[in-house]
Amino acid sequence: MKLSKRFQAFTRLIQSPMAKEHYAYFQPIDRSFGTEVEVHGQRLIMAGSNDYLGLTHDPRVQEAAIQAIKRWGTGPGGSRFLSGNMTLHEELEARLAAFVGKKHVVVHTTGFLTNLGAISSLMQKDDVILFDKENHASIQEGCNNTGARIMYFEHNSRDSAERRLAQARESHPDSVCFLITEGVFSMSGDVANMPELIKIKRANPDLVFYLDDAHGLGVLGRGRGTAQHFGVAQDVDFIMGTFSKAMASTGGFIASDHEDALTYVKNNSKTLIFSAALAAANAATVLECLNILEAEPERVDRLWEITRKIRTGYREIGLEFGDNESPIIPIYVGDEFKALRISKELFKRGVFALPAIYPAVPKGKALIRTAYMSTHTDAQLDVVLTALGELAREFGIRVQDTQAAQAPVRDDNAGAMAAASS
Numbered sequence: 001m002k003l004s005k006r007f008q009a010f011t012r013l014i015q016s017p018m019a020k021e022h023y024a025y026f027q028p029i030d031r032s033f034g035t036e037v038e039v040h041g042q043r044l045i046m047a048g049s050n051d052y053l054g055l056t057h058d059p060r061v062q063e064a065a066i067q068a069i070k071r072w073g074t075g076p077g078g079s080r081f082l083s084g085n086m087t088l089h090e091e092l093e094a095r096l097a098a099f100v101g102k103k104h105v106v107v108h109t110t111g112f113l114t115n116l117g118a119i120s121s122l123m124q125k126d127d128v129i130l131f132d133k134e135n136h137a138s139i140q141e142g143c144n145n146t147g148a149r150i151m152y153f154e155h156n157s158r159d160s161a162e163r164r165l166a167q168a169r170e171s172h173p174d175s176v177c178f179l180i181t182e183g184v185f186s187m188s189g190d191v192a193n194m195p196e197l198i199k200i201k202r203a204n205p206d207l208v209f210y211l212d213d214a215h216g217l218g219v220l221g222r223g224r225g226t227a228q229h230f231g232v233a234q235d236v237d238f239i240m241g242t243f244s245k246a247m248a249s250t251g252g253f254i255a256s257d258h259e260d261a262l263t264y265v266k267n268n269s270k271t272l273i274f275s276a277a278l279a280a281a282n283a284a285t286v287l288e289c290l291n292i293l294e295a296e297p298e299r300v301d302r303l304w305e306i307t308r309k310i311r312t313g314y315r316e317i318g319l320e321f322g323d324n325e326s327p328i329i330p331i332y333v334g335d336e337f338k339a340l341r342i343s344k345e346l347f348k349r350g351v352f353a354l355p356a357i358y359p360a361v362p363k364g365k366a367l368i369r370t371a372y373m374s375t376h377t378d379a380q381l382d383v384v385l386t387a388l389g390e391l392a393r394e395f396g397i398r399v400q401d402t403q404a405a406q407a408p409v410r411d412d413n414a415g416a417m418a419a420a421s422s
């Protein structure tokens, strides 16, 4: 088969007039002002960023990055294993360990590479992995890479995870068993059911608990993450986090009290050994974010104030949305093209929010992923709510619209006949 044939179906799909009109992704942001961005010359309120604390534009953070560039240069010049390891990385690892409540940390270049490298180093092909069905693609890729038996459990369900564990014990009695969940799920915004899931760990101390807290860090537990929010950090064996969300940078880390396991990861993670180190500016950014978070935890409080305001607003509009405890608030639309069209209309009304469609979410379960930042002003939030209110009516996506569409059609003749016969 020729290489060009391989892509024909996708090329046809993406170049169809329908797709050309509605394709929503790879929007070229020409400039960012934090809570606002400029796209094709239009200024838009950003309502889909993971920069939850709005620190990417904090002057102290930017200055820390500039100073790091002056001291270490713009690029690392090699992997950490060879010529790219900086004292800055080691300082960051020590600070992060204390922040998330673990003894040791290993920093990687991105969150994706952290999951891929750490999971591939920690898990082996005769292991069993209990895997929440909604876990992120980077976790899936890491697990696939190990060749271990992956057993999926129903999203956030302790019962389902326990059933899987019992099956694993039966079929693989000698295997090491891992349980992997996210702290805050990236699409739904659901917070992990840690109080219940951790009971499984407490009843089975040899179960290895791995928590991907990409979206919990900086957000829950006054910024210290999901495990600390629920007071269970000591029960979680591995906490993975990213710098690409609330930490205003890129990069990722794995934290644990198991020193030997992390020393192994540090010396065996292919994505650490064979990939360039985290650039100095990115590492310094995270260190300054940690300084700010420790000094100004009220930034997180403002995020919650905003989240509450938005939830109330969505409820008043009648939107069907992910009613959870995080600043990721998906608006459920269902139909893929409707979601694409609503997103486009939001842009016209000055709001940047993108749809998630199949395969990112199940078929027919398209959503608009909205996410908020602690630096959004009330005026900006009002613009977003007004735009969503108008579009929800126009596109018939309010709960009352869906209920009306599902209600049985009243047969007035039948009523009249019944009255006549009585």
Ligand SMILES: Cc1ncc(COP(=O)(O)O)c(C=O)c1O
Binding pocket: 110, 111, 112, 113, 115, 136, 138, 182, 186, 212, 214, 215, 242, 243, 244, 250, 251, 252
């Ligand atoms: C749950 C989760 N884990 C890992 C990652 C990967 O992180 P990064 O973007 O830093 O590579 C993401 C980001 O999309 C995520 O949402």
